[in-house]
Amino acid sequence: MLAKRIIPCLDVKEGRVVKGIHFEDIKDVGDPVELAKRYEQEGADELVFLDITASYEQREIMIHVAEKVAEVLTIPFTVGGGIGSAEHVSKLLKAGADKASINTQAVLNPNLVSELAEKFGSQCVVVAIDVKRTWDRITHRSYWEVFINGGRTPTGKDAILWAQQVEKLGAGEILLTSMDTDGTQSGYDISLTRKIAEKVNIPVIASGGAGKLEHLAAVLQEGKADAALVASLFHYRYSTIPEAKTFLKKRGIPVRTED
Amino acid sequence: MIAIVDYGIGNLHSVSKALQRLGKETVITKERDTLLQAKAVVLPGVGSFGEAMDNLEKMDLVGALRDMYLEGRPILGICLGLQLFFERSQESPRKKGLTFLSGEVRKLPPTAKIPHIGWNRVYFKRVTPFTQEIPQGRFFYFANSFYVIPEDETCVVGICNYNVVIPAVVNTDNLWGVQFHPEKSAQWGMKFLENWVKSLPA
Numbered sequence: 223m224l225a226k227r228i229i230p231c232l233d234v235k236e237g238r239v240v241k242g243i244h245f246e247d248i249k250d251v252g253d254p255v256e257l258a259k260r261y262e263q264e265g266a267d268e269l270v271f272l273d274i275t276a277s278y279e280q281r282e283i284m285i286h287v288a289e290k291v292a293e294v295l296t297i298p299f300t301v302g303g304g305i306g307s308a309e310h311v312s313k314l315l316k317a318g319a320d321k322a323s324i325n326t327q328a329v330l331n332p333n334l335v336s337e338l339a340e341k342f343g344s345q346c347v348v349v350a351i352d353v354k355r356t357w358d359r360i361t362h363r364s365y366w367e368v369f370i371n372g373g374r375t376p377t378g379k380d381a382i383l384w385a386q387q388v389e390k391l392g393a394g395e396i397l398l399t400s401m402d403t404d405g406t407q408s409g410y411d412i413s414l415t416r417k418i419a420e421k422v423n424i425p426v427i428a429s430g431g432a433g434k435l436e437h438l439a440a441v442l443q444e445g446k447a448d449a450a451l452v453a454s455l456f457h458y459r460y461s462t463i464p465e466a467k468t469f470l471k472k473r474g475i476p477v478r479t480e481d
Numbered sequence: 482m483i484a485i486v487d488y489g490i491g492n493l494h495s496v497s498k499a500l501q502r503l504g505k506e507t508v509i510t511k512e513r514d515t516l517l518q519a520k521a522v523v524l525p526g527v528g529s530f531g532e533a534m535d536n537l538e539k540m541d542l543v544g545a546l547r548d549m550y551l552e553g554r555p556i557l558g559i560c561l562g563l564q565l566f567f568e569r570s571q572e573s574p575r576k577k578g579l580t581f582l583s584g585e586v587r588k589l590p591p592t593a594k595i596p597h598i599g600w601n602r603v604y605f606k607r608v609t610p611f612t613q614e615i616p617q618g619r620f621f622y623f624a625n626s627f628y629v630i631p632e633d634e635t636c637v638v639g640i641c642n643y644n645v646v647i648p649a650v651v652n653t654d655n656l657w658g659v660q661f662h663p664e665k666s667a668q669w670g671m672k673f674l675e676n677w678v679k680s681l682p683a
Contacts, residue, residue, distance in 0.1 A: 223601070223602075223642065223643070224597070224598075224599040224600065224601050224623075224643070225599060225600040225601070225620060227599050227600065262667065267599070267600055289494070292492075292494050292495055292498060293498055295495075296499065296664065296665065296666070296667050296668075296670060296671055297622065297665055297666075297667050298622055298624070298662070298665045312490070315490075315491045315492045315527075316491075316492065316493070316494065317494065318492055318494035318495050318498070319492065320492055320495075320624070320665065340529070341490065341528070341532075342490060342491055342527065342528060343491075343527065343528055343529055343561075343626075344596055344626060345596045345598060345624035345625065345626070346491070346527075394596050394598065394624075395596075395598060423591060423594050423595060424594055424595065424596070425594050425596070425598050425599070448594065448598075448599065449599070478600040478620040480619075480668075
């Protein structure tokens with residue numbers, strides 16, 4: 223049986239790690255290489271680097287960051303943010319990243335998902351889905367809507383159907399972010415995560431809302447997530463990874479520890 | 482010098498860095514001559530079975546690898562690299578593998594999530610120099626949708642459980658294969674590589 227994974231997420235802007243609260247309001251918390259190594263030493267199972275650099279030209283910096291990180295890391299890491307072509311993914315993988323996460327471009331060009339899966343294997347392809355509970359004015363009911371462009375653009379797509387579609391296209395994992403809970407530290411969106419985890423047969427990484435260790439336990443148990451993405455909770459040292467693992471283990475959740 | 486075979490796709494940097502940290506010189510290569518000069522070979526685990534074999538054929542490396550295997554030079558296959566040792570794979574049914582070992586590669590049954598991505602415990606069926614100082618049940622990082630089914634099960638040194646029993650470490654003679662990624666498996670993965678490196682001729 224696989225251990226449930228704890229994955230710190232580092233937002234990177236122009237080569238430096240920052241953390242956005244509600245996708246805005248950014249604080250600088252450090253150097254990606256140092257942070258990566260520290261999280262590995264603490265027992266992180268994997269890392270995600272999300273490139274939030276605005277301009278296309280400065281995206282090259284992230285490839286350089288991936289190279290530097292790969293030199294020190296002995297756990298896997300994913301790079302996401304602004305990825306739109308197989309060439310870009312190839313550069314990241316060659317730099318030492320294990321997986322690439324695509325979001326907006328997967329929605330705009332779903333064939334990209336299958337292209338990447340065929341070329342690099344499904345295990346390299348993470349599709350990130352940003353979701354917000356939305357009221358449908360036509361059917362008069364609410365649904366989980368997919369947003370793109372860093373949460374700025376609604377797509378009208380149903381998140382559950384989209385998750386099933388990306389699985390068919392060859393995605394290896396889904397990185398599911400609830401925009402309703404992201405940055406609130408009030409807990410993951412359990413019902414959204416569970417719904418999607420039950421509807422697909424690929425691993426689901428839950429993201430958005432971790433504020434205390436109970437939240438991790440809830441999303442990995444009731445939410446049926448295979449992994450939990452964590453940012454501020456660890457970045458600001460409210461909790462540490464060893465604390466999280468000890469806590470989860472006591473709850474009977476299988477986690478990777480050294481005994 | 483350890484040669485890491487470059488299929489032209491994916492992450493080779495990490496394996497190379499890990500071996501360098503262990504004090505070994507490495508070369509990432511597509512060249513037959515460079516490969517033939519190497520003391521040991523790593524077949525890394527990127528891409529699909531069919532594409533990897535296509536590329537090995539195009540680069541004229543299939544024969545070279547076979548010669549090296551028969552000569553007794555150490556070869557380590559990682560993930561897909563291990564799968565390539567076998568005759569065929571359900572991933573690319575028409576493509577012939579390297580056929581160093583009898584048996585086939587099958588898709589994992591859909592009774593659990595596929596790909597099998599994450600950390601799983603590895604148990605050893607016997608003690609070998611390569612598994613020295615690695616206790617039973619340590620976690621290693623896997624990322625696979627397929628698994629090997631050797632005809633002769635005695636080559637299976639270590640296994641993990643994922644609704645099916647997945648051979649995780651395979652060995653016969655100079656051939657070593659791991660379904661996990663040692664270069665991504667933190668301290669125990671590095672220990673495995675260290676043991677392999679120690680066994681290499683100076």
